[in-house]
Amino acid sequence: MSDFILELLSEEIPSRMQKQASEYLLREFRQQTEDAGLEVGQIQSFYSTRRLTLIVTNMKSQTAEMTVEKLGPRIDSPDNAINGFLRSNNIKSTDDCDILDDKKGKRYRYIEVVPAKKAITILPTIIEEIIHKFSWPKSMRWGDGNSRWVRPLRNIMAIIYENNSVNKLKINVDDLFANDFTFGHRFLKNQKIYIKGVSDYFETLTNHLVIADQGQRRELILEQISKIEKKFDISVIKDEKLLEEVSGLVEWPIALCAEFDEKFLNLPDEVLQTSMRSHQKYFSVAEKKTKNLTNKFILISNIQTPDEGNSVVLGNQRVLSARLYDAKYFWDRDIDQPLIDNLRLLNSVTYHQKLGSLGSKVERIELIALELDQTLGLNLENIPITAKLIKNDLLSEMVGEFPDLQGIMGSYYAELQGYDEDVCDAIKNHYMPVTPRDQTPKKPLSFCLSVADKIDTLVGFWSIGETPTGSKDPYALRRAGNGLIRNIIENELDFDFGNFIEKILQKSDFLKKQQHSSVREGLINFMNERFQSYILDNKYDIRICDAVTLDDDFVNYYMTLSRIQLLSQFMKKDNGLSFLKALKRINNILDQSLSQNTFGQIDKKIFTSDVENNLYTGIEKLRKKKPKSNDITEIKKYLSDVSILAESINDFFENIIVNDEDKNIRTNRFFLLNSVIDLTSNIFDISKIEV
Numbered sequence: 001m002s003d004f005i006l007e008l009l010s011e012e013i014p015s016r017m018q019k020q021a022s023e024y025l026l027r028e029f030r031q032q033t034e035d036a037g038l039e040v041g042q043i044q045s046f047y048s049t050r051r052l053t054l055i056v057t058n059m060k061s062q063t064a065e066m067t068v069e070k071l072g073p074r075i076d077s078p079d080n081a082i083n084g085f086l087r088s089n090n091i092k093s094t095d096d097c098d099i100l101d102d103k104k105g106k107r108y109r110y111i112e113v114v115p116a117k118k119a120i121t122i123l124p125t126i127i128e129e130i131i132h133k134f135s136w137p138k139s140m141r142w143g144d145g146n147s148r149w150v151r152p153l154r155n156i157m158a159i160i161y162e163n164n165s166v167n168k169l170k171i172n173v174d175d176l177f178a179n180d181f182t183f184g185h186r187f188l189k190n191q192k193i194y195i196k197g198v199s200d201y202f203e204t205l206t207n208h209l210v211i212a213d214q215g216q217r218r219e220l221i222l223e224q225i226s227k228i229e230k231k232f233d234i235s236v237i238k239d240e241k242l243l244e245e246v247s248g249l250v251e252w253p254i255a256l257c258a259e260f261d262e263k264f265l266n267l268p269d270e271v272l273q274t275s276m277r278s279h280q281k282y283f284s285v286a287e288k289k290t291k292n293l294t295n296k297f298i299l300i301s302n303i304q305t306p307d308e309g310n311s312v313v314l315g316n317q318r319v320l321s322a323r324l325y326d327a328k329y330f331w332d333r334d335i336d337q338p339l340i341d342n343l344r345l346l347n348s349v350t351y352h353q354k355l356g357s358l359g360s361k362v363e364r365i366e367l368i369a370l371e372l373d374q375t376l377g378l379n380l381e382n383i384p385i386t387a388k389l390i391k392n393d394l395l396s397e398m399v400g401e402f403p404d405l406q407g408i409m410g411s412y413y414a415e416l417q418g419y420d421e422d423v424c425d426a427i428k429n430h431y432m433p434v435t436p437r438d439q440t441p442k443k444p445l446s447f448c449l450s451v452a453d454k455i456d457t458l459v460g461f462w463s464i465g466e467t468p469t470g471s472k473d474p475y476a477l478r479r480a481g482n483g484l485i486r487n488i489i490e491n492e493l494d495f496d497f498g499n500f501i502e503k504i505l506q507k508s509d510f511l512k513k514q515q516h517s518s519v520r521e522g523l524i525n526f527m528n529e530r531f532q533s534y535i536l537d538n539k540y541d542i543r544i545c546d547a548v549t550l551d552d553d554f555v556n557y558y559m560t561l562s563r564i565q566l567l568s569q570f571m572k573k574d575n576g577l578s579f580l581k582a583l584k585r586i587n588n589i590l591d592q593s594l595s596q597n598t599f600g601q602i603d604k605k606i607f608t609s610d611v612e613n614n615l616y617t618g619i620e621k622l623r624k625k626k627p628k629s630n631d632i633t634e635i636k637k638y639l640s641d642v643s644i645l646a647e648s649i650n651d652f653f654e655n656i657i658v659n660d661e662d663k664n665i666r667t668n669r670f671f672l673l674n675s676v677i678d679l680t681s682n683i684f685d686i687s688k689i690e691v
Contacts, residue, residue: 001041001058001059001060001061001162002059002060002061002119002160002161002162003055003056003057003058003059003160003161003162003197003198004040004054004055004056004059004119004123004158004159004160004161005053005054005055005056005157005158005159005161005195005198005201006029006053006054006056006127006156006157006158007051007052007053007054007155007156007157007158007182008025008051008052008053008131008153008155008156009050009051009153009154009155009156009157009182009183010050010051010052010149010150010151010152010153010154011050011151011152011154012049012050012151012249013047013049013050013052013150013151013248014150015049015244015245015246015247015248015249016245016248017136017137017150018047018048018049018052018214018248019047019214019248020137021047021052021134021136021150022045022046022047022052023045024134024135025045025052025054025130025134026043026044026045026054028130028133029043029054029056029126029130030043032126032129032130033122033123033126036063036117036122036126037063037064037066037114038059038060038062038063038119038122038123039059039060039063040056040058040059040060041056041057041058041059042056042057042058043055043056044056046212046213046214047214047248048210048211048212048214048217048248048250048251049248049249049250049251049302050186050251051182051210051212051251053201053212055198055201057198059119059160060119061118061119061162062116062117062118062119063116063117063119063122064116065113065114065115065116066113066114067111067112067113067114068111068112068114069109069110069111069112070089070109070110070111070112071100071107071108071109072085072086072097072107072108072109072110073085073107073108074104074105074106074107074108075099075105075106075107075108076105076106082094082108085108089110089112091110094108096110097109097110098110098111119160120160120167120169123158123160123169124158124169124170124171124178127156127158127169127171127178128171128172128173131147131149131153131156131173132147132173134148134149136148136149136150138150140152143174143175143176144174144175145173145174145175145176146174147173147174153173153176155176155179155182155183156171156173156176156177156178156179157178157179157180157181157182157195158171158178159180159195161197161198166180166196168180180194180195181193181194181195182195182205183208184205184208184209184210185208185209185210185251185252186251187302187303188209188252188303188304189208189209191208193205193208209251209252209304210251210252211251211252211253212251214247214248217247217250217251217253218243218244218247220253221243221246221247221253221255221300222243224253224254224255225255225283225298228255228257228298229288231257232257232296233288234285234286234287234288234294234296235285235286235287235288235291236283236284236285236286236298237273237283237284237285237286239277239283239284242277242281242283245281246281246300249281249300249302250300250301250302251302252302252303252304253300253301253302254300254301254302254303254304254309254312255298255299255300255301256298256299256300256301256309256312256313256316257285257296257297257298257313258282258296258297258298258299258313258316258317258320259295259296259297259317260295260297260317260320260321260324261295261321261324262295264295264324264327264328265293265294265295267324267327267328267331268331268408268409268412269293270405270408270409271327271331271398271402271405271409272284272293272324272327273293274402274404274405275320275323275324275327275402276297276320278402278404279323280299280316280319280320280323281299281300282297282298282299282316282320283297283298283299284297285297285298297320299312299313299316326401327398327401327402329397330396330397330398330400330401331398333397334393334396334397334398334409334413335413335416337396338417339389339392339393339410339413339414339417340388340389340392342392342393342394342395342396343359343362343388343389343392344359345395346358346359346362346391346392346394346395347359347360349394349395352460352461352464354464354466355460355461355464355510358391358394361391361456361460362387362388362390362391364456364460364508365387365390365449365452365453365456366383366384366387366388366452367507368451368452368455368456368504369383369387369448369449369451369452370383370384371500371503371504371507372448372451372452372495372500373448375495375500376448376493376494376495378444378448380444380445380448382420382422382423382426382445383445383448383449385419385423386422386423386426386427386445386449387449387452389410389414389419389423389427390407390410390426390427390430390449390453391410392410393405393406393407393409393410393413393427394406396409396410396413406431407427407428407429407430407431408428410427410428411424411425411427411428414427422443422445422446423445425441425443425445425446426441426443426445426446426448426449426450428446429441429443429446429450430446430449430450430453431450431453432450432483433482433483433486433487434479434483436482436537440483440486440487440490440491441487441491442491447487447491447493450483450487451484451487451488451493454480454481454483454484454487455484455500455501455504457475457477457480458477458480458481458484458523458526458527459501459504459505459508459510459519459523460510461475461477462519462522462523462526463505463508463510463511463515463519464510467522467526468526477526478530481526481527481529481530482530482533482534484527484530485527485530485531485534485557486534488557488558489534489557489558489561492558493558494556494558494559494630495556495558496554496555496556497524497527497555497556497557498520498524498553498554498555499554499555501520501523501524502516502520505519505520524555527555527557528555531545531557531560532545534561535561535564540561540564540565540568541564541568543688543689543690544564544567544568544571544684544689545560545564546685546688547567547684547685547686547688547689548560548563548564548567548683548684548685556630559630559632562632563632563635563683563684566632566635566636566639567683567684567689570639570643571689571691573643575640575643575644575646576639576643577691578643578646578650579642579643579645579646579649580686580689580691581646581691582645582646582649582650583649583676583677583680583686584686584689584691585649585653586649586673586676586677586686587677587686587687589658589673590670590673590674590677591687600667600671601671602616602668602671602672602675603664603668604616606664606665606668607668608656608665609655609656611648611651611652611655611656612652612656612669612672614648614651615645615648615649615651615652615672615676616672618644618645618648619645619672619675619676619679622638622641622642622645622679623675623679625638625641625642626638626679626682627682627683635683638683639680639683642679642680645676645679649676656669658670658673
């Protein structure tokens with residue numbers, strides 16, 4: 001058994017690419033060693049800003065001898081086919097083959113004995129191929145060779161450890177040869193390091209101020225931040241994404257506490273946090289008790305200095321100060337400009353070549369929001385003015401510098417200019433939700449504008465044929481669809497989506513009337529897929545979803561989910577489960593008798609048993625209670641009432657033979673059973689439920 005270390009040392013790898021690259025390296029190495037017949041034990045991958053590392057333990061020193069059967073053409077095949085088979089497999093002549101008699105006739109077969117190969121001879125080819133074909137989102141050529149890498153590759157350390165000996169692999173990637181050494185920290189201890197073994201790798205690098213394990217760097221950063229919090233009695237604002245990013249930017253993390261001028265605290269918190277996070281990768285800090293943002297921030301340095309970081313702190317404070325002066329300049333300029341004045345400028349900003357300007361989009365959003373307000377009976381008075389303001393901050397200088405603040409800045413500007421609180425909230429939240437972690441808008445004006453914005457986006461792009469295909473979704477339409485579904489469901493918007501889309505298409509000038517149907521159908525199919533994704537993500541049974549979706553022409557996502565929830569709860573109750581099992585039994589009999597006429601008037605006069613009469617009486621009582629609306633409370637009560645039929649149904653099957661010899665009696669019993677199914681047919685389809 002042997003161990004193996006591969007370390008690819010390069011210029012700084014962007015943090016966002018490191019994890020993916022490490023996983024790719026591990027996956028490709030595992031696959032190619034498996035294909036080569038080389039057994040490896042445990043494989044671990046590690047990454048940092050400059051290194052991608054594989055550590056393999058308990059690897060076989062060589063492959064096992066193998067025999068490979070290669071089937072050739074029939075013996076009566078043309079010479080060209082036979083010679084091609086010989087050449088492709090390096091076979092001297094057909095004398096080296098035997099003849100196999102199978103279903104296709106007699107054919108040549110060559111049994112190749114593949115001798116055992118040492119790992120030290122197999123691995124160089126594997127490593128070279130992985131490096132040459134490495135998958136990066138972006139890459140560049142380095143040196144004079146043809147290989148591409150995300151940043152110039154500087155060193156390859158590839159070592160096999162066996163029987164206390166160290167063997168360097170013979171790897172050559174565009175005249176960059178593998179070594180049996182690596183280097184320490186680029187700035188603090190950039191010396192050659194000879195690694196004595198796998199167990200020695202991390203300790204030796206640590207002694208040279210490199211922490212190669214990304215998890216260890218992350219924990220070290222958290223420990224240092226915790227000490228700073230206790231020292232200054234502050235609370236660092238948690239940011240997992242930033243923590244992951246800075247862990248990949250350093251090899252020797254040093255957390256330092258710095259400050260900016262208190263006068264900048266007059267800027268909105270989002271501006272301060274975005275300035276610190278997006279550009280400088282700083283952690284924001286709040287007061288422990290009040291949770292208000294302070295003028296402190298935490299930076300993660302990649303070096304330690306003799307002055308305990310003072311020079312690093314001063315340098316970073318100067319850089320952040322310049323950023324914040326810019327932000328204050330943008331803020332002062334923006335608040336002096338009435339937000340409504342930007343409306344006319346939106347007409348000069350292209351939203352999409354085929355969909356017109358942002359000004360046109362705003363007009364469409366207003367019309368859709370007004371239609372939605374009427375459909376839902378919300379009676380919102382501020383829709384016109386809010387629609388005219390929601391996109392205006394896109395032309396502000398602050399959003400031009402910090403695009404992530406769109407909506408947020410508009411809300412601040414609107415508040416300062418005296419607009420209603422609900423209007424400000426709608427400007428801020430009409431983009432929401434963007435990610436699955438985001439909350440949906442809760443105020444009626446906010447979710448009305450949010451829904452209108454997303455519907456306009458979807459209707460617009462479907463109208464011009466720009467729909468998602470496969471993994472490609474350049475306009476983030478799936479995200480818009482997901483956000484629309486969540487808005488509808490979480491705000492309990494009870495309306496027919498299909499009918500609503502038809503109204504919007506009729507008022508749109510994108511399409512001719514004869515094209516409405518196909519666009520509507522395509523968009524509804526897309527939204528149904530988004531709805532099913534929501535169902536699966538929230539652990540609902542997709543089969544129940546199919547069972548309660550009864551009418552393709554009536555698309556009400558909130559109502560459908562309410563029915564799914566109701567039916568899921570009903571199935572968990574003993575009486576509910578018993579009733580569904582009884583219905584399933586009826587459905588199975590009716591399915592087997594499709595040739596029979598199962599629909600018709602029940603004739604009580606030909607009942608042969610009280611059991612039939614009891615079931616009929618129960619059906620007639622419940623038929624009068626059958627809900628005529630989509631009111632979930634009413635449906636819930638009705639299901640509770642109808643479940644008492646389970647006992648009568650079971651009595652029926654225990655005492656009655658449905659397929660009676662008398663045709664009239666048999667048909668009448670089918671009518672009776674079908675009337676039971678009909679009691680819940682407008683609530684769910686029992687044939688699609690498994691119990």
